[in-house]
Every structure is written in C-alpha cells, then in structure tokens.
Amino acid sequence: MKIEQLDVSVYRVPTEEPESDGTLTWDGTTLVVVEPSAAGVKGLGWSYGTGACATLIREMLVEVVVGSDVMDVPGIWSQMVAAIRNMGRPGVSSMAMAAVDVALWDLKARLLGLPLVRLLGQVHDEVAVYGSGGFTSFTDDELIGQLGGWVHGLGIPRVKLKVGTAWGSRPERDVERVQLARQTIGPDAELYVDANGAYSRKQAVRLARAFADEGVTWFEEPVSSDDLDGLRQIRDLIDADVAAGEYGYDLVYFERMAASVDVLQPDVTRCAGITEWLRVAALAAAHGLDVSGHCAPSLHAHVACAVPNIRHLEYFHDHARIEGLLFDGALDPTGGALRPDQQRPGLGIELRRADAERYRRE
Numbered sequence: 001m002k003i004e005q006l007d008v009s010v011y012r013v014p015t016e017e018p019e020s021d022g023t024l025t026w027d028g029t030t031l032v033v034v035e036p037s038a039a040g041v042k043g044l045g046w047s048y049g050t051g052a053c054a055t056l057i058r059e060m061l062v063e064v065v066v067g068s069d070v071m072d073v074p075g076i077w078s079q080m081v082a083a084i085r086n087m088g089r090p091g092v093s094s095m096a097m098a099a100v101d102v103a104l105w106d107l108k109a110r111l112l113g114l115p116l117v118r119l120l121g122q123v124h125d126e127v128a129v130y131g132s133g134g135f136t137s138f139t140d141d142e143l144i145g146q147l148g149g150w151v152h153g154l155g156i157p158r159v160k161l162k163v164g165t166a167w168g169s170r171p172e173r174d175v176e177r178v179q180l181a182r183q184t185i186g187p188d189a190e191l192y193v194d195a196n197g198a199y200s201r202k203q204a205v206r207l208a209r210a211f212a213d214e215g216v217t218w219f220e221e222p223v224s225s226d227d228l229d230g231l232r233q234i235r236d237l238i239d240a241d242v243a244a245g246e247y248g249y250d251l252v253y254f255e256r257m258a259a260s261v262d263v264l265q266p267d268v269t270r271c272a273g274i275t276e277w278l279r280v281a282a283l284a285a286a287h288g289l290d291v292s293g294h295c296a297p298s299l300h301a302h303v304a305c306a307v308p309n310i311r312h313l314e315y316f317h318d319h320a321r322i323e324g325l326l327f328d329g330a331l332d333p334t335g336g337a338l339r340p341d342q343q344r345p346g347l348g349i350e351l352r353r354a355d356a357e358r359y360r361r362e
C-alpha cells in the first residue's frame with residue numbers, strides 16, 4: 001500500500017500571555033503538521049517544532065516517504081534516519097522525523113481500521129496524567145487558579161509547577177510558590193517541580209530538602225540534563241524521584257542518561273516519533289525504570305498505553321490548549337487519566353481546518 005503524497009503545513013499559536021520557566025521565556029508555540037495519503041485515506045501527525053522542520057521534510061524526507069509501503073513504518077523510519085545523516089540527528093531533524101513517523105503510524109492504523117493503541121498492542125486501558133504548567137511568570141492568583149483548577153475542577157490528583165525562577169537566582173521565591181501550591185491543592189494530591197536545569201548541584205539538593213517539607217515527590221531537571229554526573233548525585237541524595245529526558249532525540253542519549261535518573265521522559269515529538277519512543281521505553285525497562293511522556297498529551301496517549309512501564313503523561317497547559325483549539329478528538333483528562341478512544345481509528349484526532357486557518361504560517 002504505497003504512500004502517494006505527503007503534505008506539510010505550519011501553524012503558530014500565541015500563548016495567552018508570555019510564559020516563563022526557570023531558563024526560557026516564550027509567547028507562542030509552533031506546530032508542524034504532516035498528512036500522508038494512501039488509498040484515499042489521510043494520516044495526521046505533528047511535532048511542536050519550528051518551521052525549519054517543514055523545510056527539512058520537504059527537502060529531504062518527502063522523497064523517502066512517497067512511494068514507500070505504509071505497512072512498513074519502521075522501515076521508512078530507518079530510511080529517514082539514513083537520509084538525514086549529514087544534517088545531524090538531534091534537534092530539527094528528529095522533530096521533523098517525529099511528525100512524519102507519527103503520521104505514518106496514524107495512517108497505517110486508519111487503513112487497518114484500528115485505534116492506534118490496538119495496532120501497537122494494548123497493555124493499559126488508560127494512562128495517568130499530571131497537570132503541568134505553574135509558570136514562573138505567573139502571579140500567585142494565576143498559579144492558584146491553574147493548579148486548583150486541575151485538582152479541584154478536573155479531579156487530576158497530581159500537578160507540576162516550574163521552579164528555578166530567573167535561572168535559579170530567586171530560590172526563596174521558589175520555596176514560597178511550592179508552599180502556595182501545596183496549600184492550593186490540599187494534602188493528598190501529588191506535587192511535582194521542574195527546574196528546567198536552572199539550579200546548580202548543591203543548590204538543587206538544598207532546595208529538594210525545602211520542597212520535601214511540602215511533600216514534593218518529583219524533581220525534574222534539577223540541573224542541566226547535560227550534567228549526568230550531577231543528576232546522578234542528586235538522585236542518590238534526595239527522596240524525590242529525579243526525572244529528565246525531554247531533550248532526548250535518539251536511543252543512545254537515553255542509554256547514557258538511564259544510570260542517572262529515576263524516570264526517563266521521552267517526547268514522541270522530539271525523539272523521532274513513535275518508532276523510537278517504543279525503543280526508549282524498552283531501554284528504560286531494561287534499566288528498571290518507568291517512562292513518563294513529555295508534553296503533547298494527545299500524541300502520547302496511545303503509545304503510552306502500549307508499554308508496560310508507563311508512569312504517567314504530562315498534561316502540559318500550552319499543548320492541551322492547542323490540541324483543544326485545533327483538533328477534534330483531543331482526550332479529556334477529567335479524573336486524572338486519558339483513555340484512548342476505541343471507536344476511532346488511528347490517533348482518533350482530526351484537524352479542524354477552518355479553526356486552524358487563522359494560525360497558519362505556511
């Protein structure tokens with residue numbers, strides 16, 4: 001069943017207001033949408049990347065994909081990896097391949113009339129999510145509103161906020177915000193923090209102790225993800241789970257990181273798609289680790305339910321908002337879990353073209 005066409009488009013959705021974490025500020029999110037066709041059926045995949053991904057897809061990947069058999073997604077994936085060799089595997093290349101790979105898995109499932117989770121092979125009926133946002137740029141009222149909305153409004157019993165305010169230069173503010181978060185969500189919900197690499201090693205250990213007083217059980221990127229020795233030392237010194245992996249683009253990256261963290265966080269939109277994400281999950285299992293899907297909840301729900309060692313998915317505010325704005329079929333996190341729709345083929349997601357048009361860039 002040959003792939004006849006591969007369409008690429010780019011959308012940019014502004015955030016409601018500028019947002020910051022410990023090490024970055026942004027005011028919008030770019031999606032690169034890929035739609036392959038075969039036998040009169042269109043697939044859908046996307047990556048939260050940059051327009052450069054679309055250029056790379058048009059220049060280098062279309063010729064690999066068009067004419068290939070959609071039943072052989074890992075074979076096409078291997079050819080894409082070979083084709084981008086001279087561009088470098090991390091970054092734009094892998095985010096471009098991710099959008100294509102996800103779209104091909106979606107197309108194959110649609111052609112077979114199966115929900116994607118059944119094509120991959122289902123292990124779980126549903127996957128837990130945690131509400132993720134709590135930006136360092138938020139006012140206290142915004143923080144209370146968002147975290148309280150997830151826990152008390154939607155019944156999601158776990159949330160994460162950003163810490164590491166201004167590159168770790170305001171630790172007392174981080175402790176205040178974590179205390180406020182705990183007051184807001186009550187004693188029973190799980191509370192997670194993400195420093196996005198803003199702290200130094202000893203600073204992270206000291207703050208982990210302060211956060212532990214508020215029952216924080218997940219400390220993400222306490223130091224830079226490039227500091228594997230630091231991650232390992234912190235993991236060995238604190239009770240909270242240390243998590244990282246959102247900047248992982250290939251299997252070897254995760255193999256190097258596995259000895260330094262408690263949970264790996266592969267992102268299907270960055271690690272070259274579902275094909276590699278499944279291998280990362282297997283690698284994690286071999287190290288006795290869980291995986292947690294990083295962001296893009298609608299793209300992770302099916303693949304997460306197809307591996308045994310899934311901890312949860314990050315229900316990231318920006319992506320959840322975008323998926324609600326642009327797509328039909330985005331899953332509802334009420335109660336704290338996503339359950340793939342068994343009645344819809346593929347990812348079960350349709351692009352609402354008329355609604356998306358105002359955000360279109362190319």
Ligand SMILES: [Mg+2]
Nearest residue numbers: 194196220246
């Ligand atoms: Mg993170």
